[in-house]
Every structure is written in C-alpha cells, then in structure tokens.
Amino acid sequence: MKSIHCVKSGSLRDPDPAKRGRVATLDIPEFPLGEEDVKIKVAYCSICGSDPHNIEGIFGNVPPFGLGHEVSGVIVELGAKATKKGLKVGDRVAGNFLRFCGTCYYCRNGQEQFCEHANDSNRPGFSEFLVWHESQVFKLPDSVTLKQGCLLEPVSVIVRFMDKLKPRIGQRVLVSGGGPIGLLAIQALKMMGATCLTLSEPIKERRELALSFGADFVINPAAQDLQVEAMQITKGLGYDAILEVSGVPRAAEALPAITAKGGTLCYSAMFPRDYNMPLNLYQYCYANELTITGTYISPYAFPRAAELLPRMNLEPFTNTVFSIDDSEAAFDAQVSGKFVKILVQCSDS
Numbered sequence: 001m002k003s004i005h006c007v008k009s010g011s012l013r014d015p016d017p018a019k020r021g022r023v024a025t026l027d028i029p030e031f032p033l034g035e036e037d038v039k040i041k042v043a044y045c046s047i048c049g050s051d052p053h054n055i056e057g058i059f060g061n062v063p064p065f066g067l068g069h070e071v072s073g074v075i076v077e078l079g080a081k082a083t084k085k086g087l088k089v090g091d092r093v094a095g096n097f098l099r100f101c102g103t104c105y106y107c108r109n110g111q112e113q114f115c116e117h118a119n120d121s122n123r124p125g126f127s128e129f130l131v132w133h134e135s136q137v138f139k140l141p142d143s144v145t146l147k148q149g150c151l152l153e154p155v156s157v158i159v160r161f162m163d164k165l166k167p168r169i170g171q172r173v174l175v176s177g178g179g180p181i182g183l184l185a186i187q188a189l190k191m192m193g194a195t196c197l198t199l200s201e202p203i204k205e206r207r208e209l210a211l212s213f214g215a216d217f218v219i220n221p222a223a224q225d226l227q228v229e230a231m232q233i234t235k236g237l238g239y240d241a242i243l244e245v246s247g248v249p250r251a252a253e254a255l256p257a258i259t260a261k262g263g264t265l266c267y268s269a270m271f272p273r274d275y276n277m278p279l280n281l282y283q284y285c286y287a288n289e290l291t292i293t294g295t296y297i298s299p300y301a302f303p304r305a306a307e308l309l310p311r312m313n314l315e316p317f318t319n320t321v322f323s324i325d326d327s328e329a330a331f332d333a334q335v336s337g338k339f340v341k342i343l344v345q346c347s348d349s
Helices: 050-056 152-165 180-191 204-212 226-233 249-254 281-287 302-311 324-336
Strands: 002-008 022-027 037-046 070-078 092-095 129-133 137-139 172-176 195-200 217-219 239-244 259-267 291-294 321-323 343-345
Touching: 002 324, 022 324, 050 324, 070 129, 070 152, 092 152, 137 302, 152 180, 152 239, 152 259, 152 302, 172 180, 180 195, 180 204, 180 239, 195 204, 195 226, 204 217, 217 226, 226 249, 321 324, 324 343
Parallel strands: 172 195, 172 239, 195 217, 239 259, 259 291, 321 343
Antiparallel strands: 002 022, 037 070, 037 129, 037 343, 070 092, 092 137
C-alpha cells in the first residue's frame, strides 16, 4: 500500500537541496489485522504542524513508522473480537493515533497521556489503509464529512485545552498563535463564554478568520506592542487565561507579563527541546500566583471531541487537498504558511 514517509531528515526550508528534509510516497506492507483491531480505508489525513518539525528533527527524533495522525476513513474489516463499540463495516470513522495500554502505572492513575506503551501503536496515517485497535476508533456524526472528520484529533486537542484552562463565563482570554489549533481554540472559547477574546497572530488572513469565528480583538505582534495592546483591551488587568500555540519563543516570553493575577497560562505548542524560557519566579509565581501549565496529547477527550465536531466551523480548514502521490508538494505547501490547513487524500473513500 502507499504511505508517506520521511526519507531525509533536515529543514524543509533549507535553500540547499542537499541539506533539505524530504518526504516521499512509498510502498509498504499492510499491517496485520488482530482479533480486536479495525481496518480502515483512509480517506483523508491532514498535516499537523508537528509533522514538518518531526522531519526536521526538532524534537530529537524522526518518526520510525512514518507521518500523520489526523485521520478519517471507512471501516473495511473488523477483527473477530472488535465488537465492544458496535462498529460495523462501512462506518465512517476517525480516531486516536495512540492506543493506551490500560495497565501501566499512569493508565491506572488517571494519566493516560503518560502511558508507557502508547507509542507501540503509532502507525502512519498518510496511508491507503490503517489498522487500529477498536479502542482507538470513533464513529463520525452523520452530519460530519470525511474531510471534516480528519479534524477529530485536532478538536480533541481543543477539548484537552478546555480541561486544562478551565475557562469560566466572563473571563478574559487570549490565544497566542493563529494556526489551525489556535483558530479552533477561538471557536471553543467563544462557546465557553470568553470575553475580551483575543488572537495574537501576524498573518492578516488568520486574524480575519479569528474575527469571523467570534474573536473580539486581534493583535498583530509583528507590528503592534503586544503588552500595550493587551493591557489596553483588558483595562490594565491582563488576561485570566492565555493559551500559547504559536511555538515561537519570542511570543512565549511575552505572555507572563499580560496574564492577570491568579490567571492561568498554558503553553501547548511544541517548542524545541533545548529551548529554556526565562521566567521571574518572584514576580509571576509568587507575587502574581500564576498557574503555568501545558498539555501533552489528549487523554479522555475523543468522545467529547466527536460530539463537538458538528458545532465547529471546519470548512476553512478543508479547502486545500493534495493527493497521496503529491506528498512533497503537500509538505512544501504546509511549510509555506500560505494555507490554513493541508489535507492529503489517501484513497477514493
């Protein structure tokens, strides 16, 4: 079967072709179907912002099985014991790219995100077919298309953000970064009753999308002073909750100063492993009592994300589609920053 893999690590933006990271569409064997497994004919897999970073080795490793985890498709075969969720051949589904073992210390301690064996199940989503354990698979609502369905995993990330931020009606909230995750977060935060809802993002088109999704204010950090604008919007109080999803160190370092006293600051972008942010502990953790946290994958979020999908405006994220045979062009488009989201059509499902 066809599958997109990293065939050369390195920066996808390097002007020297000899040094540039590269992907290719390869033929690989299909994974065997276990008794509790589900075989999916993949319709779409969208490119996550972490996929190019993995190719570039920013996180210190190259995926051993390939790339892609934002998947939708149609069930074509079920293992003999894949019966607990009522799934059927022909069901349109999406799911969690990781299988939690349920037996390690963390799974038994209510911390699936730290499952010691989750990566054992990580398989390439940019493939014609995919085999997942039944527990990883969720049926899509009837009103959700397969194009939209591949965004179940990103929407699960948004659910996880809400669990960590715990936004309350009337709180002032800022999102730093207007990529797909930031724009989906704006929608969810609007549903949660955020006020002074603000997006900080340098790209004009993404700021405009945020306003159409319900943002009250937008800030261009490349042309405006973020701290000045934020304090003007919040009448000098700062934001009760801030979500950082840009992954830009300069943005990360500016946020404690605009977080309200007693506020929550959630760093959820994937920063380089060797990046260390300066932080005045006296000012922000002692005098202002900030809660500074982060997120790692999306435990316990997928069933709620499936319920949320029909309420999200997903059309702007599904307009740009490449064929699985055009893998290099798809990743070139991703790193160009010209598109809100890139989808790869993996089969004719």
